[in-house]
Amino acid sequence: MACLVAMETAHPDLQYPIGRAPARPETPLTPAERAAYIEQIAALPAQLTAAARQAGGVRLEQPYRPGGWTGRQVIHHVADVHLNFYLRYRLALTEDNPTIKPFDLNAWAELPDVAATPVTVSLALLEALHTRWVTLLWHLTEEQWQRTFYHPAYDITYTLDQALVQYSWHGRHHLAHVELLSREG
Numbered sequence: 001m002a003c004l005v006a007m008e009t010a011h012p013d014l015q016y017p018i019g020r021a022p023a024r025p026e027t028p029l030t031p032a033e034r035a036a037y038i039e040q041i042a043a044l045p046a047q048l049t050a051a052a053r054q055a056g057g058v059r060l061e062q063p064y065r066p067g068g069w070t071g072r073q074v075i076h077h078v079a080d081v082h083l084n085f086y087l088r089y090r091l092a093l094t095e096d097n098p099t100i101k102p103f104d105l106n107a108w109a110e111l112p113d114v115a116a117t118p119v120t121v122s123l124a125l126l127e128a129l130h131t132r133w134v135t136l137l138w139h140l141t142e143e144q145w146q147r148t149f150y151h152p153a154y155d156i157t158y159t160l161d162q163a164l165v166q167y168s169w170h171g172r173h174h175l176a177h178v179e180l181l182s183r184e185g
Helices: 002-006 031-060 071-094 105-109 112-116 119-138 160-183
Strands: 148-151 156-159
Touching: 031 071, 031 119, 031 160, 071 105, 071 112, 071 119, 071 148, 071 160, 156 160
Parallel strands: none
Antiparallel strands: 148 156
8 A cells, every 4th residue: 555655664563553454355355355344444433533532632743653644644644545545446436447646645744734634624524435435335236346446656456355455454554553642651
């Protein structure tokens, strides 16, 4: 996933507290496997909100690891990236193997709205976004799960099944970063 590139450091236990992103599955997921990943995506907004509350405002202004983003940046990043993830699904469902647009995650994390916008705005955005995204996911057919998009930065074509595995990991990965902040102090 794009976040792996943006967050490289010599602190792998803090950088990847739940481990690195899983390998892309080579075969279609079963309905039960899909359901588990969809439930992870569905649960993320409430979990991230709870972790942010637990960490508190002061800790969210601190990096979760040396050289890492602040909790604030992580929360806004999740909202930004999950918007893109949702749009990738919609593009793949309506176009033939669309090429998605990569973006500079670190540059986005430094934009002025990240510092000026309360994290509650991105948490509310995630709640609404995930409601739409999860509704879409629950209604896909077996054929639709095998539709694809192309990621030019990695020169990889993803099926929507493969993206589901990666994107559910992405949310849990950053949830763990915010949870690290609530354990400090």
